Amino acid sequence: MSLSTAISRFTGYYQRNGIGSTARRLGLAIKRVLFANRMVVFYRDIPSQHSPTAELPSSVVVERKRNQSEISAEDLHQITSFWNPMLAQRNMNERFGLGASLWFIKSDGNLAGYGWTLQGRTVEPHYFPLGQNDVQFLDFHVFPKYRGRAIDWVLIDQIVSELAAEGCKRAYGESAEWNKASLSSFAMTSFRRLGSAKKLTICGRTIVWWAKEQSAEQKHEAKKALVAMGGKQRRAQDPGQ
Numbered sequence: 437m438s439l440s441t442a443i444s445r446f447t448g449y450y451q452r453n454g455i456g457s458t459a460r461r462l463g464l465a466i467k468r469v470l471f472a473n474r475m476v477v478f479y480r481d482i483p484s485q486h487s488p489t490a491e492l493p494s495s496v497v498v499e500r501k502r503n504q505s506e507i508s509a510e511d512l513h514q515i516t517s518f519w520n521p522m523l524a525q526r527n528m529n530e531r532f533g534l535g536a537s538l539w540f541i542k543s544d545g546n547l548a549g550y551g552w553t554l555q556g557r558t559v560e561p562h563y564f565p566l567g568q569n570d571v572q573f574l575d576f577h578v579f580p581k582y583r584g585r586a587i588d589w590v591l592i593d594q595i596v597s598e599l600a601a602e603g604c605k606r607a608y609g610e611s612a613e614w615n616k617a618s619l620s621s622f623a624m625t626s627f628r629r630l631g632s633a634k635k636l637t638i639c640g641r642t643i644v645w646w647a648k649e650q651s652a653e654q655k656h657e658a659k660k661a662l663v664a665m666g667g668k669q670r671r672a673q674d675p676g677q
């Protein structure tokens with residue numbers, strides 16, 4: 437995130453929420469930077485033919501928008517006003533400019549959520565280059581009233597079947613490691629965890645640090661070692677035991 441974006445987000449948040457909430461939000465941001473600063477990268481292969489896993493009820497529709505003129509004023513207001521309108525509009529211009537698609541999921545005519553896809557490239561420097569038939573899934577959002585109903589999963593599933601018909605081969609997505617709702621939603625879909633990483637872009641060059649992933653067996657052994665160490669420490673503190 438650039439410095440100007442960070443400042444704009446900070447001032448926007450302060451104007452909307454006041455000093456108390458802004459201080460708490462800042463504390464949370466610092467905690468995340470210090471203790472949960474990696475992104476979990478997910479991927480899934482897209483079969484040449486993919487029918488949606490679940491048939492949509494007649495009240496639910498998925499719509500694809502390829503430019504801003506296809507979006508109604510009401511929907512545009514909804515997706516730009518809950519966050520930082522200026523940055524949201526800037527992101528939208530940038531993404532449509534790169535050829536991205538914006539997908540809406542609507543329930544009874546109301547916008548329940550949305551997400552972006554971009555083929556063959558990424559909006560920001562990525563962890564690795566994408567192939568021509570690879571697609572980045574980014575910035576998925578379900579409005580609070582509709583959360584916890586697998587709307588994100590339904591939207592992703594519908595998108596994948598449309599992208600399959602267009603010859604896309606692999607999809608990538610990512611989630612901050614602190615974002616439990618997003619990780620949980622990814623776990624429901626056919627996306628698989630590729631790894632977790634940090635990246636930094638300086639003077640047009642991107643440096644990526646991949647975390648060493650532990651197998652389930654390694655995690656179990658590490659846990660056993662920690663428990664054993666805890667036992668030894670307790671005995672050392674209380675030799676009479």
Ligand SMILES: CC(C)(COP(=O)(O)OP(=O)(O)OC[C@H]1O[C@@H](n2cnc3c(N)ncnc32)[C@H](O)[C@@H]1OP(=O)(O)O)[C@@H](O)C(=O)NCCC(=O)NCCS
Binds near residue numbers: 582585612615621
């Ligand atoms: C991440 C997100 C898209 C998931 O959408 P969703 O359709 O609610 O997904 P699910 O129904 O699969 O729920 C996923 C998790 O959300 C949480 N959740 C459930 N009900 C919820 C509610 N009413 N309100 C908030 N979170 C809820 C739970 O942790 C749930 O996981 P669990 O079922 O294993 O407990 C949505 O929470 C969201 O828009 N979050 C804010 C934006 C964001 O973080 N986007 C992802 C990063 S790009």
